[in-house]
Amino acid sequence: MAANLIMSILKGKCPRCRSGNLFENPNPYIFKDLFKMPEHCSKCGKLLMPQPRFFDGSMYINYAFSVAIVITVFTASNVLFEKPNVTYMILAAIGGAILFAPYSIRLTRTIWASIFWKYDPKAVEKFDTGKYEP
Numbered sequence: 001m002a003a004n005l006i007m008s009i010l011k012g013k014c015p016r017c018r019s020g021n022l023f024e025n026p027n028p029y030i031f032k033d034l035f036k037m038p039e040h041c042s043k044c045g046k047l048l049m050p051q052p053r054f055f056d057g058s059m060y061i062n063y064a065f066s067v068a069i070v071i072t073v074f075t076a077s078n079v080l081f082e083k084p085n086v087t088y089m090i091l092a093a094i095g096g097a098i099l100f101a102p103y104s105i106r107l108t109r110t111i112w113a114s115i116f117w118k119y120d121p122k123a124v125e126k127f128d129t130g131k132y133e134p
């Protein structure tokens with residue numbers, strides 16, 4: 001059974017069938033494989049790079065995520081420590097953004113694809129019977 005929208009995005013699944021992997025290596029922290037995606041979804045046959053630079057728009061979402069991380073770290077520093085050192089706060093915010101970046105890149109690509117590709121609960125069945133649209 002296919003996962004719900006949130007779980008399929010968190011796990012980097014194909015937005016159309018929510019069962020095939022969007023990325024070749026499921027671990028985003030293997031940097032040589034960070035951007036590697038199969039040409040087609042292995043479960044539903046969806047063409048995963050419909051046009052050149054399709055995923056460039058996901059950078060806008062990624063920017064918003066990075067800003068949210070920086071705001072979270074600054075807020076947490078102010079709440080947890082009485083007089084937080086601004087230098088440490090900046091270093092912690094940058095560190096948090098860098099540590100989260102590989103996962104964020106993949107997460108935002110999956111969100112971006114989910115905006116444009118509609119979920120089809122019968123996509124895998126259609127692919128198995130040869131009645132699919134790439």
Ligand SMILES: [Zn+2]
Pocket residue numbers: 014015016017018019020041042043044045046123
């Ligand atoms: Zn698929």
